[in-house]
Amino acid sequence: MMSVADTHPSHSTKPTYELSFVVVPLLKGVLYQEDNPGLWGALLNLQAGVRDYVAVLGLDLLLDEAEGYAFLRSRQDENDDGQADMPRLVARRQLSYPVSLLLALLRKKLAEFDAGGGDTRLILSRDEVMELIRIFLPASSNEVKLIDQLDAILNKIAELGFIRRLRGQEQMIEVRRIIKAFVDAQWLADFDERLAEYRQQIAGPLEEMHDRSA
Numbered sequence: 001m002m003s004v005a006d007t008h009p010s011h012s013t014k015p016t017y018e019l020s021f022v023v024v025p026l027l028k029g030v031l032y033q034e035d036n037p038g039l040w041g042a043l044l045n046l047q048a049g050v051r052d053y054v055a056v057l058g059l060d061l062l063l064d065e066a067e068g069y070a071f072l073r074s075r076q077d078e079n080d081d082g083q084a085d086m087p088r089l090v091a092r093r094q095l096s097y098p099v100s101l102l103l104a105l106l107r108k109k110l111a112e113f114d115a116g117g118g119d120t121r122l123i124l125s126r127d128e129v130m131e132l133i134r135i136f137l138p139a140s141s142n143e144v145k146l147i148d149q150l151d152a153i154l155n156k157i158a159e160l161g162f163i164r165r166l167r168g169q170e171q172m173i174e175v176r177r178i179i180k181a182f183v184d185a186q187w188l189a190d191f192d193e194r195l196a197e198y199r200q201q202i203a204g205p206l207e208e209m210h211d212r213s214a
Contacts, residue, residue, distance in 0.1 A: 018042075018046060019046060019049050019050060019053045021039075021042065022039065022042050022043050022046055022050055023050060023053055023054060025039060026043075026050075026054070026061070026070065026071065026072050027072065029071070029161060030069055030070070030071045030161045030176075030178055031043065031069065031070045031071065032068060032069050032176075032178075033068030033069070034068060040068070040070075043063070043070060044065070047061065047063060054072055058074060058075050059072045059073065059074060059075065060072070060073050060074075060075055062181060064177075064178075064180075064181065067177045067178070067180065068177070069176075069177060069178045069181075071178065071181075096156075098133075098149075098153050099153055099156050099157060099160075101133065101136060102129070102132070102133055102153050102154075102157060103157060103162060103179065103182065103183060104183060105132045105133060106124075106129075106132070106157075106162070106163070106175050106179060107179050107180065107182075107183035109122065109124070109132065109175065110122050110175050110177070110179060110180065121174055122174065122175040123166070123172055123173070123174050123175075124172070124173055124175065125171055125172055125173075126147070126150065126151075126154070126171040126172075126173070127171075129150065129154065129173065130146070130147070130150055133150065133153075134146075154173065158173075161176065161178065162175070162176055162178065162179045162182065163175055163176060163179075164176060
């Protein structure tokens with residue numbers, strides 16, 4: 001049986017099972033070089049075939065070799081001729097204002113961190129994260145409840161793959177560099193304007209969270 005890779009003249013023949021070995025983990029989530037160097041190496045060797053393979057499913061491979069991550073993203077909703085694409089395999093997720101706000105703040109923090117030219121890993125404590133978002137939180141909120149709210153937001157962001165908690169240090173997080181693909185440079189350039197929007201939008205959702213936890 002001819003595989004998808006066999007039909008492409010720009011790369012050598014690769015059995016379908018080799019491509020599946022790489023594609024299946026990508027369908028499950030983000031692939032990081034540091035987490036699985038062997039699988040990462042296979043992806044780099046097979047990436048032309050992987051792109052063809054996932055294109056059949058209406059997906060694009062986004063691979064950042066310098067930052068060491070790769071993931072699959074659904075193509076645009078419409079083709080150039082205005083026709084609708086196939087149904088999405090990778091669903092879009094609607095993020096709450098508190099989650100999207102903290103993602104933006106973490107992305108800005110990462111940009112500042114990179115500008116400093118220090119370590120490649122941005123590690124923050126929960127207290128440091130709290131200071132980033134505190135000015136957007138209702139002033140009347142109880143400190144313990146604020147911490148609970150922040151933990152809930154961090155858990156959601158960790159579930160999305162943008163941060164991870166350090167093993168044995170639950171109050172420390174690492175900001176994963178894939179956040180740069182989600183919050184791009186142009187978005188970050190408009191950050192101050194977006195912050196003004198968030199200040200208006202964030203009060204309602206956070207006050208609702210506070211009321212529910214009261």
